[in-house]
Amino acid sequence: MTGPDLSPRGASRRGVSPGAAEVSLAAPQPERVVIDDLLRSVARGDDAAFSRLYDLIAPRVFGLARRVLRDPAQAEEMAQEVLVEVWRTAARFDSERGSGLSWVLTIAHRRSVDRVRSEQASADRMQRVGAASMHVPYDEVADQVGTRLERQQVRRCMEGLTALQREAITLAYYGGHTYREVATLLDAALPTVKTRMRDGLIRLRDCLSVEVAR
Amino acid sequence: MTRPDIHALCGAYAVDAVDDLERAAFDRHLADCEACAAEVAEYRETATRLAEGTWAVPPPRMREQVLTRAAATPQVSAADRRRSAPSPVTRWRRIAVAAAAVGVLGLGAAATSYAALEQRLDAERIAMAAAQQRRDVMTAPDAALRAGDLAGGGRVTVVVSDLEDNGVVILNDAPPPGPDRVYQFWLVPDDGGSPVSAGLLRADQNGAIELIQGVSRGVVFAVSLEPAGGSPLPSTTPLVGISLV
Numbered sequence: 001m002t003g004p005d006l007s008p009r010g011a012s013r014r015g016v017s018p019g020a021a022e023v024s025l026a027a028p029q030p031e032r033v034v035i036d037d038l039l040r041s042v043a044r045g046d047d048a049a050f051s052r053l054y055d056l057i058a059p060r061v062f063g064l065a066r067r068v069l070r071d072p073a074q075a076e077e078m079a080q081e082v083l084v085e086v087w088r089t090a091a092r093f094d095s096e097r098g099s100g101l102s103w104v105l106t107i108a109h110r111r112s113v114d115r116v117r118s119e120q121a122s123a124d125r126m127q128r129v130g131a132a133s134m135h136v137p138y139d140e141v142a143d144q145v146g147t148r149l150e151r152q153q154v155r156r157c158m159e160g161l162t163a164l165q166r167e168a169i170t171l172a173y174y175g176g177h178t179y180r181e182v183a184t185l186l187d188a189a190l191p192t193v194k195t196r197m198r199d200g201l202i203r204l205r206d207c208l209s210v211e212v213a214r
Numbered sequence: 215m216t217r218p219d220i221h222a223l224c225g226a227y228a229v230d231a232v233d234d235l236e237r238a239a240f241d242r243h244l245a246d247c248e249a250c251a252a253e254v255a256e257y258r259e260t261a262t263r264l265a266e267g268t269w270a271v272p273p274p275r276m277r278e279q280v281l282t283r284a285a286a287t288p289q290v291s292a293a294d295r296r297r298s299a300p301s302p303v304t305r306w307r308r309i310a311v312a313a314a315a316v317g318v319l320g321l322g323a324a325a326t327s328y329a330a331l332e333q334r335l336d337a338e339r340i341a342m343a344a345a346q347q348r349r350d351v352m353t354a355p356d357a358a359l360r361a362g363d364l365a366g367g368g369r370v371t372v373v374v375s376d377l378e379d380n381g382v383v384i385l386n387d388a389p390p391p392g393p394d395r396v397y398q399f400w401l402v403p404d405d406g407g408s409p410v411s412a413g414l415l416r417a418d419q420n421g422a423i424e425l426i427q428g429v430s431r432g433v434v435f436a437v438s439l440e441p442a443g444g445s446p447l448p449s450t451t452p453l454v455g456i457s458l459v
Contacts, residue, residue, distance in 0.1 A: 045289060051281055058277065063270035076273055080280050087284035091291060098255045102262040109265070113230045151267045172231035173264055179226040180233075180376065180430065184404065190379055190430050191222065198225030198257075205260040212255045 031056065036093075036100040043090040050087055057101070058083060061108045068112035068176045078115060082108045098212050113176040157207035165200030168193050220355055220377065224250060228257030236376065239355035348382045348425050351375045360435075364388055364453040368420070370437055372456055374429045381429040381458070383413070388420045391439055398440040399424065400448055401432030404459070409436065414444040433459050 035056055041049035061082050066075035086104055093103050158166055167186055171177045177185065183193040204210075220243050226232050227240045244251050351357060354375035361371040368388025374381040383399060391397055397419065399412040412426040412435070426435070436452040 043289070047281070047285060050284055051277075054277060054280060058272050058280070059269050060265060062272035062276070063268035064265045066270055067268040076276055079272060080276060080283065083280045084283045084287055087289065088287050089290050091289065097251070098259055099262070102255075102259050105262050105265045106258055109261070110230050150263070154263055154267050169229065169264075172226065173229045173261055174268075177231065178233055179231040182231065183430070190376065194222045194226050197229065197231065198222060201225045201228065201257045201260050204263075205256055208260060208263050210256060210259045210263060212252065212259055 032099050032101055035104075036095050039086075039090050039093045039100040039103070040095075042087060043093065053086070054083065057086070057104050060101070060105060064105060064108050065112045067174055068109065069116055074115070075112075078112055079108070082111055085111075109173070116176040117178075153208065157204050160207055161200050161203055162196070164188065164192075165196045165203065168196045169200045169204070172197060221250065221253075223377070224253050225257060228254045229261050235358050236356045243355060347378075347380060348423065351378045351380045351382045351425070354378050360456050360458065362454045362456045364437060365451075366453060368453075370435075370454055370456065372426075372435050372458070374458055376430060379428060379430050381426045381435070383422070383424045383426055383435070385415075385420070385422045385424075385437070390418070390420050391415070394442045395439050396442055396444060397422075398438055398444050398448070399426060400436040400438065400452070401426065401429070402434040402436060402455075404433040409448055411444065411446070414440075417442055429458055433457065 035053065038049045038053040038056070042053055058079065062075055062079040065078040065082070066072055069075050069078060082104075085107060093100055097103075158170075161169070164186065168179070168182050168188075171182045171185060172179060179193045179197060180190065182188075182197075183190045186193065188196075220240065223232065223236065223240055227237065230237075232240065244254065352373050354377050356377050357373050357375045359371060359373050361369060363369050366389060369386050370388075371384040371386070372381050373384075385397065388397065394417075396417055397415040399414070400409040401412045402409045410432070412432075413422075413424045415422050415424075429435075434455045435458055436448070436455045438448045438450050438452045440449055
């Protein structure tokens with residue numbers, strides 16, 4: 001992996017002060033734009049574009065799969081499947097519905113979650129993994145360099161959530177649990193968990209200044 | 215709660231914290247709700263930022279393997295994008311197959327049988343409020359239908375909705391309970407606790423449509439024959455047990 005794709009990201013991020021958000025929102029996030037463009041080229045069958053896209057997204061797809069599946073060998077297999085699927089269905093990417101990176105990671109997350117759920121009866125998995133996943137910090141995977149700023153910001157925003165919001169989102173997103181499982185694990189009512197996931201995401205969205213370009 | 219607030223599911227849906235049936239129901243909803251689609255897109259972008267923290271270098275061999283596999287994989291054409299728009303339909307078909315395989319019928323079946331159930335409801339002249347609650351369950355976007363046969367005859371059908379957190383039980387063609395006996399419904403909780411009574415039929419009653427509340431607290435719905443007046447805990451072997459998960 002060569003450097004140029006990573007360095008502009010940190011530079012383009014705003015500082016830690018929420019007040020600075022307007023400035024950085026106006027600035028494009030180069031890497032994301034690059035990913036969108038590459039996806040469009042891949043959709044036209046451009047295999048050189050796909051190998052460049054690979055370098056940008058493979059660590060993210062693999063990292064997310066590894067986080068959800070908790071097994072490097074399975075994560076490798078899953079990441080391969082997802083990346084080939086990205087090649088196969090690139091024509092379905094629609095930049096009006098979100099960024100290319102989000103499109104890719106949505107596929108990666110859903111497939112990883114489907115895999116982890118089909119693997120074991122959920123009760124069994126909840127017993128084995130449930131308690132543990134509540135205590136796994138969200139920055140546990142630490143062999144990356146370029147995403148340090150990003151991770152710091154995500155961590156800061158996660159810390160801004162209520163405990164229930166944070167745990168519900170962590171268990172669901174990183175642990176692959178359904179909200180029903182989350183309710184059981186946290187001993188909370190179903191409607192409460194649904195609501196906390198949603199308002200937690202709203203708070204994270206605002207804290208991270210996420211927006212969908214239209 | 216009288217109306218299922220499907221919007222509340224936006225967050226859970228965006229982070230894949232829903233099961234297949236809920237996902238399908240929500241996909242259908244998204245097709246008609248531009249605001250929801252925009253909301254989900256924002257949550258997905260947010261989740262993407264959560265994923266950034268998991269960045270990890272894959273094994274070097276993976277690159278060559280992926281590029282080789284891709285080179286041998288035909289791509290869907292841009293024209294398929296149009297066809298991919300009604301993907302909820304495809305998804306439904308897929309889920310219907312999957313659901314049938316495990317003996318669970320999804321919303322399609324529940325909707326089809328709704329008219330028939332509605333006639334029964336009227337025939338039974340049950341209070342309007344309860345009827346409305348049952349209707350909410352049966353028309354909930356995530357309504358799922360499960361059924362099983364009773365040992366000794368009869369069939370029990372359960373429509374459950376997690377959105378409503380309620381279920382409707384239909385007991386058909388069961389033999390008369392016998393003197394001093396009644397049919398009693400149970401929910402077996404998922405925390406290993408004791409079964410909880412979910413309803414008691416009259417002494418002469420061998421068919422019913424009943425609302426059961428709080429289905430999310432149970433993993434199995436069961437029916438047993440109990441002494442008149444019912445029991446605090448099942449005193450006989452259950453005639454049927456239906457998994458609700």
